[in-house]
Amino acid sequence: MQTLHTVAEMQAEADRARCAGRRLALVPTMGALHEGHLALVREARQRVGPEGHVTVSVFVNPTQFAPGEDYERYPRTLDADRAALAELVSEDGAGGADAVFAPSAEEMYPFGLPPLTTVRVAEMGRYLCGASRPGHFEGVTSVVTKLFLACRPDVAVFGQKDAQQLAILRRMTRELGFGIEIVGHPIVREKDGLALSSRNRYLSPEERRQAVVLSRALFAAGHAAGQGERSADALRQLMREQIALAPLAEVDYVEVVDADSLAPVETLEKEGPSGGRYLAALAVRFGGTRLIDNTTLRVA
Amino acid sequence: MQTLHTVAEMQAEADRARCAGRRLALVPTMGALHEGHLALVREARQRVGPEGHVTVSVFVNPTQFAPGEDYERYPRTLDADRAALAELVSEDGAGGADAVFAPSAEEMYPFGLPPLTTVRVAEMGRYLCGASRPGHFEGVTSVVTKLFLACRPDVAVFGQKDAQQLAILRRMTRELGFGIEIVGHPIVREKDGLALSSRNRYLSPEERRQAVVLSRALFAAGHAAGQGERSADALRQLMREQIALAPLAEVDYVEVVDADSLAPVETLEKEGPSGGRYLAALAVRFGGTRLIDNTTLRVA
Numbered sequence: 001m002q003t004l005h006t007v008a009e010m011q012a013e014a015d016r017a018r019c020a021g022r023r024l025a026l027v028p029t030m031g032a033l034h035e036g037h038l039a040l041v042r043e044a045r046q047r048v049g050p051e052g053h054v055t056v057s058v059f060v061n062p063t064q065f066a067p068g069e070d071y072e073r074y075p076r077t078l079d080a081d082r083a084a085l086a087e088l089v090s091e092d093g094a095g096g097a098d099a100v101f102a103p104s105a106e107e108m109y110p111f112g113l114p115p116l117t118t119v120r121v122a123e124m125g126r127y128l129c130g131a132s133r134p135g136h137f138e139g140v141t142s143v144v145t146k147l148f149l150a151c152r153p154d155v156a157v158f159g160q161k162d163a164q165q166l167a168i169l170r171r172m173t174r175e176l177g178f179g180i181e182i183v184g185h186p187i188v189r190e191k192d193g194l195a196l197s198s199r200n201r202y203l204s205p206e207e208r209r210q211a212v213v214l215s216r217a218l219f220a221a222g223h224a225a226g227q228g229e230r231s232a233d234a235l236r237q238l239m240r241e242q243i244a245l246a247p248l249a250e251v252d253y254v255e256v257v258d259a260d261s262l263a264p265v266e267t268l269e270k271e272g273p274s275g276g277r278y279l280a281a282l283a284v285r286f287g288g289t290r291l292i293d294n295t296t297l298r299v300a
Numbered sequence: 301m302q303t304l305h306t307v308a309e310m311q312a313e314a315d316r317a318r319c320a321g322r323r324l325a326l327v328p329t330m331g332a333l334h335e336g337h338l339a340l341v342r343e344a345r346q347r348v349g350p351e352g353h354v355t356v357s358v359f360v361n362p363t364q365f366a367p368g369e370d371y372e373r374y375p376r377t378l379d380a381d382r383a384a385l386a387e388l389v390s391e392d393g394a395g396g397a398d399a400v401f402a403p404s405a406e407e408m409y410p411f412g413l414p415p416l417t418t419v420r421v422a423e424m425g426r427y428l429c430g431a432s433r434p435g436h437f438e439g440v441t442s443v444v445t446k447l448f449l450a451c452r453p454d455v456a457v458f459g460q461k462d463a464q465q466l467a468i469l470r471r472m473t474r475e476l477g478f479g480i481e482i483v484g485h486p487i488v489r490e491k492d493g494l495a496l497s498s499r500n501r502y503l504s505p506e507e508r509r510q511a512v513v514l515s516r517a518l519f520a521a522g523h524a525a526g527q528g529e530r531s532a533d534a535l536r537q538l539m540r541e542q543i544a545l546a547p548l549a550e551v552d553y554v555e556v557v558d559a560d561s562l563a564p565v566e567t568l569e570k571e572g573p574s575g576g577r578y579l580a581a582l583a584v585r586f587g588g589t590r591l592i593d594n595t596t597l598r599v600a
Contacts, residue, residue, distance in 0.1 A: 019319035117475040
């Protein structure tokens, strides 16, 4: 497993692999890899097969952090990340990652910050996390464009935990015509239901205990929708009640939105624009730590 | 020479060529090919060599026309364009184009218009043509991104006539990390100095006669700068006086700007941000037809 630090090296590596007949997969990460990321790498390997080529990018992208967010303190653990990926190779006969792409900020932003050139998906960034993280999704779509251009994959695997990011990147990828298949991997959870996140390490023991209310709220909404609840407001209320059980929890948003457009809805309908697929999504703060989680609701 | 109509076909063709060891060049056009375009195709061929692969894209991009501009009446002459390119093959031993990429608007904008996803270069689109063509350069950078993703070239050749477009695309290409070399080809002119343009065909005979003032104004500015004139305002005034000699000419802008940032300047300096390179640029209307032209000024 090699580590590449420049865009030009990565492009040359990708072209070599493609012209050797290998399918290429990319797993974009900000590092601080946990089991959720490793599940994405396994998924990537499955998609391209044992002869395929899997790249894991590790880049803490400054432009997707709003002022006052945790860009400076976001964990940077490249050696541990490399070790975790190397271990994946030995435990899995098919191999883990072939390459780690770990560029510097100077390599990714050769003209400095902020860049003049940006990629934007209108509308879809207004809802959910977009409301409280100004510029976040423009940072994401711009850096993922750069990562796609550097790594030139056939398939890219993202976690469903960042559901809004995934929906926006699906749209961007199809609309610009990258020719890249976007795969969303199910959320990986702790035993008590908490979604894995690099930010969970910021939680105090008491915050960590109470953080279970996120997934419980979503499971409750999923259960109610399964039982026939069609009112989005009733589902939102149900989730808010669950979260209120945690005294340290401060709600950022609790939403039910259309799964593709991400626009808030009033009623869950089988004949909705996304074919009866909706997203229950929430963001909750514990002290200085902001956690997100979501689940898909299907009206059959 | 084959004609491809879908992004997927074009990507497959590009990958085959690359993996056969061929270097790829792209000449993006809106069709209505004239000698200026054919010069770009010859330049592209020179850049990739006789064994290389040259694609000419032909796409009249709706999103770069502002409301009220000539999108509907812009000439569409694909058969004649193909014939001109085919002729180029026989007259030039090294060959003309290998492929014409001529997608439909539905193929390029699969979700309809306007697209949610756009690529933008800030600042540089404010000046010159950007002021009178709102949204034009965002349309250009977005569609060129799509064309780059479809055609996957190593080199792309653009005409220097659209100098602002060229500067913006250079910035975009380097800043997003496409790994594509951007080549600017010198302006091709009629004998009397008029820059070739697909829009020249809109001119009445009298307008066509008077249109010579554009290049004369630029040559005058170039001459004055060569003689040591360092005041940008003096050069602007000189150009305006030349254009005023044509009674049918209506000035849109007459500018002297930094060659890279495109910001207007006051004084031409050897130690300027672009190393003493400036652009004298103008846009002039004759009736409903808007013509542009420019020349590079170098302070040695």
